[in-house]
Amino acid sequence: MGTNEYLTGSAELAAQLGCTQIDQNNVVEYQLPPEHGDSWLMEAHPAAGLFVTNAYVTLLKPVVREYDIRQNGRWLCSLTGGAITILEPGKKARRLQPGIHLVQTGRQPFKMIFGADALIGFTSIWLFDHYIHIHLQDKPVEPSYNFTDYGAWQFAQYNTPDILLIFEQLRYAIRIAGVPLMYYENKIGELLALIIRNVRYEWFWKRQLQEERRRYVTYQNKKYMFLVKEELDKNILNPPSIKQLTAVAGMGTTKLRQCFKKIFGVTMDEYLRQEKMKEAMRLLSNDDLNIKNIAAAVGYKNSSQLITNFKKVHGFTPNEFRKLFGL
Template identity: 50%
Template sequence: MGTNEYYSGNRELAVQLGCSVKKYRTKGIKYILPPENGDSWLIDVHPAPGLFVTDAYFSLHQPVTRIYEIEQPGLWLFSLSTGDVTIMEQGKKSRRLQRGIHLLVNQGKPCKVIFGSSETICYTSTWIFADFLADYLKERGRGEELRVEDALTWLSHFYNTPEVLMAFEQLKYTIRISIAPFMYYESKIIEILSLILCGVQNQGYSEMFIAPKRPKHLTYQNIKLLWRVKEELDKDILSPPNVEQLARIAGMGTTKLRQAFKVYYKLTIADYVRQEKMNYALRLLSNDEMSVQNISTFLGYASPSKFTVAFKRVHGFTPRDARKTFNI
């Protein structure tokens, strides 16, 4: 029979969570979990046929399993701030999501998502269905093409970038305020896809020049080990393993690991850790419960000024500038 996300977004998940429903301000629908779950909700906005954007913040007393059987092909882009979420796809290993941006490519096969109860789940996501993409590109008539199946080749570092994260954070607070016109949401989703495509296309171009240089050549086995190294770093970016520990995971010497990591990710390990710390800081700044000084201390900086310098080096603007974009 299938599930109906194409037409109703998170309505069926909301029923499964026992939510009540109310129209949310001038745009969107807010699903409110039962009172015993505390301040818990999901907000859906449906700006165009084939497009949903969602912001969710909820706690559960026990895990909830949702099986998605969506007929229409589409992309689910998912920016996870906190929470225990596991995705299980046919023919693939289950993956418990770390904090960051994730992608699910739907081609009509069932997919299971387990929402855990160990911590509050907070995420912003978008369902982008194939007909929305086709209609958007057809209307502009510029010969550009993007198909759902193209996303099967995207690696995580194409969409886990500071620019894409910033776009999702802006989207999150716009959904919560829920007063922007529908074209804002369409434009923001197209911006996110465009940022991803910039990485995909530029990465492919640069690899044409890197691959033939044998001293810097990476085998597929090397690359798989580098993915494992990155996963270990992402588990706790505030207290990452040292280079010696990472080298043991990769089965390389420390010098080889440093060189291979920089060739593949275009960053040193230290720069990657610094970048991801500042991405984490960006998420903290989008919430007004912590001051800049609190955040700098939490991240281990000796003073707010040192934190500001590090943040600006990565993002190109100061923490206070970031807060202005969130109207904080």
């Protein structure tokens, strides 16, 4: 029979969790049973083939959710904390780290395991091809780009600070539960436009690499760079030393830094800064934390270092970010 995310979004997951449904303006809130504490999912359904969800869930035991979605699309998720593991046929189990992730739908069933070892927080988008076709049918899009070719999307094309900011804006909009539904559609349009930009630049970058044969990164180099990135992502606030990373990659420091920049488009130091500033952005949403505490949490000696790096990455200061959301 398949599962029905295309029509009902997270409703079947909410039912599996034993949730009670409450309608709030144009947002549905699914509250978990009281023994889970303050746990809920909130979801907006702006149009057919589009759901935007924010989750704040503590589980008493792991929950396995089996998805058999027949419609082509993707699940985009900005994970802020907790354990979610993706199991796809023919692939290694993928435990998600904080950041933005993508799962394709309509090709084969898959499973998600929601862990019970920590609070799970995420903002996600069920985005189906039908919605994209309807949304873009009267809009000019670069003829060389096909949105349904999302199987070729690379993490760098949907895991950028400006896209993370969109997820944060969606999170606040859902929690307010009073934003017009067209807001969500406009934000998804913005997200798709940024991905077009990122795909375009990556194509140019890959072509340049092909032309620079002398410095071309081999397939084996790429495999090792993804291992290096995986090690960095395990503890982005206290990353391994460069000596440890050279051992993972099996190459010297200079080559490691060169390969990392070629594969991911930024230096290793810049990548670490961007990821730290993503975490800082998440911490800023907690108005119990002051700037000094957040600076210490992400590894800076003082507030001025955080402010300088935050503005360099996001284009505005931490205080300006908080004012944007009335914090």
